[in-house]
Amino acid sequence: MELELTGKRALLFAASKGLGRAAATELAREGAQVAIASRGAENLADAKAHIVEETGVDEDDVRTYACDLAEPEDIRETVNAAATEFGGLDVLVTNHGGPPVQPIAETDVETLDRTYELVVRSTVVALKSALPHLVEGDEEASVVNVISATAAEPLPGDVLQAAFRPGIYALSKSLAEEYGPQGVRVNCACPRGIVTDRLEDKIELLADREEISVEAARERRAEELPIRKLGETESFGRAVVFLASPAADFVTGETLALDGGWLDGMSP
Template sequence: MLVTGAGSGIGEACALRLASQGWQVALVGRRRAALERVAQRCDGLVLAGDAADSATWAGFIERVRTRFGGLDAVIACAGGHGLGAAEQTSDGAWGEALRSNLDSAFHTARACLPLLRERRGSLVLLGSIASLAAGPEVCGYTTAKHALVGLSRSLARDYGPFGVRVNCVCPGWVRTPMADQELQTLMAHYQEDLDAAYRRVTTDVPLRRPASSVEIAAVCQFLISAEASIVTGTVITADGGSSVVDVPTLPFTRLEPSA
């Protein structure tokens, strides 16, 4: 199998979890040192390069075929920020948001589909609850993550007849290095530590906490498993329940007695 964004966060957790279950894993990412650190723990194949650059994929696929003979599954975790409202988003920032969050998934899928077709494999794209709703001043990120759902559905429709399943996982807050960095603004404003910042952003999440990378990796593992053999074209939210909250009624929540 192959995992993009495998050097940290959810990608790393997916690689380690699947390797522990006996999968051979190819690790794709831009930071070679991070990939090599993960590879030491899972005997993974390091493929250092930008998943959003189509020119890198021919060499990657050749090395995967040589090492593994083919591909049974791909988990596309590569992504990045896309901060700022539209008026504050430069051409460069807009392009980078789409490149890191959408182009990376598209080029991964397009390159890997021939191998997945051979083995009737499975592809999982990592979206976000930003794929389903808009947060404040994250125009590029929200747009790219919404488009990722469309990409997963298009792939599921076109490649289902070849036995390839494609699904999209949409996490909420997950404790990852990227999320840690995003919370620095809150930490500075409220003069609080990282744990307090996570509690603040999950105050209205029904489970009252962020996910761990391992929990999201477990969802991805299910989707590529035989137990999910009829599941394709779906969007699975793994957000602690935050997407079911009726935001306009939150003021009334303060009136309810604690459980």
């Protein structure tokens, strides 16, 4: 399938590792220019080297920006810098680190505020900053908001995800309605069970809690999924590329579950 991404200009937040880096890599593989943003300069340099090595693209087609999602001005400056250097934007992928997994009894107001800043505020600021650039383009533009599948099916003892991430679903649907007439599609990519550093940490915690081996804990996580295996970040990246591409030109306001069949439906 021709995804028609050659020459498209994409900005991805929280993209120096894991899911974000995988999405950036696959976008670059399809011919897009990519700008990746994250806090750490060293991680950004490693991510750029990985993307260039994996895809063979020119180094000038991969830009990096140090950006702290807890600082709204950092986000605005990153969007404006990427749009200026690329001469516009066609694709925005919002992403953020996962909030702590904890029950309400262990959740204080300070943690609640930090999670709001990480999940909701950073996404809203990125969207508000990027949408004018996306609208200005000559062709259709796309937004993909990365949100955990557990937001649509909250788990016990995971109050922070349950409190904030469903709001991104609703926000995406609202923006799809508002910006569709202006040529911008807005969708959510919703992972679970994909092997990242965060999932590996959860697997180790499960092993410690249940007093089983890490391998047994990994198999237990895989058994939660109808597909009976954990996903690879490359699979996630390819799905994001599809949502971002003109190949998905009739898809907007949707939530795509990338979870091996874990979630029965995607209605938050």
